[in-house]
Amino acid sequence: MCRHPRRQRNGAGSSRNVESTSQTIAMIDGAVVKSHSDLLAAGESISAWGVLQSALVILKANSFESLGFPMQYVPSLNRLMITEAKVNSFIHYFVAVQKITSLHDLEMAICENEGIGSFEELELGPMLKHPLVTHYFSVGSDVTEIFKITSQQIVTHLNILLHRKRKITVDDLLDYIAKREKESRENLCVRIQSLGMHIGNIMRGRRSEFTLLKKCSDGLDVDSKLDDDDGEAAKNDDIQDSGQTEMDCSLFSSHEIKQGPEIYVAR
Numbered sequence: 072m073c074r075h076p077r078r079q080r081n082g083a084g085s086s087r088n089v090e091s092t093s094q095t096i097a098m099i100d101g102a103v104v105k106s107h108s109d110l111l112a113a114g115e116s117i118s119a120w121g122v123l124q125s126a127l128v129i130l131k132a133n134s135f136e137s138l139g140f141p142m143q144y145v146p147s148l149n150r151l152m153i154t155e156a157k158v159n160s161f162i163h164y165f166v167a168v169q170k171i172t173s174l175h176d177l178e179m180a181i182c183e184n185e186g187i188g189s190f191e192e193l194e195l196g197p198m199l200k201h202p203l204v205t206h207y208f209s210v211g212s213d214v215t216e217i218f219k220i221t222s223q224q225i226v227t228h229l230n231i232l233l234h235r236k237r238k239i240t241v242d243d244l245l246d247y248i249a250k251r252e253k254e255s256r257e258n259l260c261v262r263i264q265s266l267g268m269h270i271g272n273i274m275r276g277r278r279s280e281f282t283l284l285k286k287c288s289d290g291l292d293v294d295s296k297l298d299d300d301d302g303e304a305a306k307n308d309d310i311q312d313s314g315q316t317e318m319d320c321s322l323f324s325s326h327e328i329k330q331g332p333e334i335y336v337a338r
Contacts, residue, residue: 102126103147116200119152162203174260175219211257
């Protein structure tokens with residue numbers, strides 16, 4: 072009979088401990104939310120570590136360990152850690168597999184992957200200030216907005232430039248794009264690891280186009296020779312066909328298509 076009051080007292084103590092723990096976590100979570108909001112309002116890049124340091128100042132604590140809880144126990148901080156880790160991993164992967172890309176491409180890819188309309192919805196601060204963005208795209212401090220250019224548009228510029236120069240470097244391409252887009256190279260926010268693969272694809276496409284046009288031209292020549300066997304009665308028609316063929320050939324030559332291997336070097 073004497074044990075029951077003791078058990079009741081122990082149960083009441085456990086309840087008070089749980090309630091105290093919940094209150095402490097709620098207090099820490101509130102500090103995290105405030106520090107996160109303050110950093111966003113200041114236009115700073117957001118990281119879980121930065122938010123935590125700011126929250127410790129609000130809580131007047133020397134370290135998170137002194138609060139007695141793992142960071143994962145604080146809901147707002149845990150969500151921020153997960154979001155930050157996902158975005159960082161995506162950026163690393165994206166720039167690793169893209170030989171030619173732009174910051175605009177990266178932003179669109181992140182938004183599509185996360186199912187959002189803009190990068191700001193992730194509440195990680197301005198994309199231009201994200202540490203990995205400044206590292207991979209060498210974004211200057213004076214850049215205020217992401218220039219809207221896609222990798223497809225960059226390759227189109229490369230294709231045009233290949234008609235003018237036999238050897239193209241990354242600097243040549245960036246200078247050409249900057250001139251056409253009337254922007255400085257730094258504001259383009261373009262990352263180019265290599266041009267070789269894209270130059271090779273462009274040249275293979277041109278050779279395929281030339282082969283197709285040559286087959287059409289050969290077909291016209293065969294038809295002309297067959298018409299020659301019809302005798303003297305069809306001579307006038309043959310002359311007209313020949314003239315048409317010469318006109319078609321002049322159209323092919325106007326494209327300045329050259330046959331034979333050509334080497335384009337990009338370093």
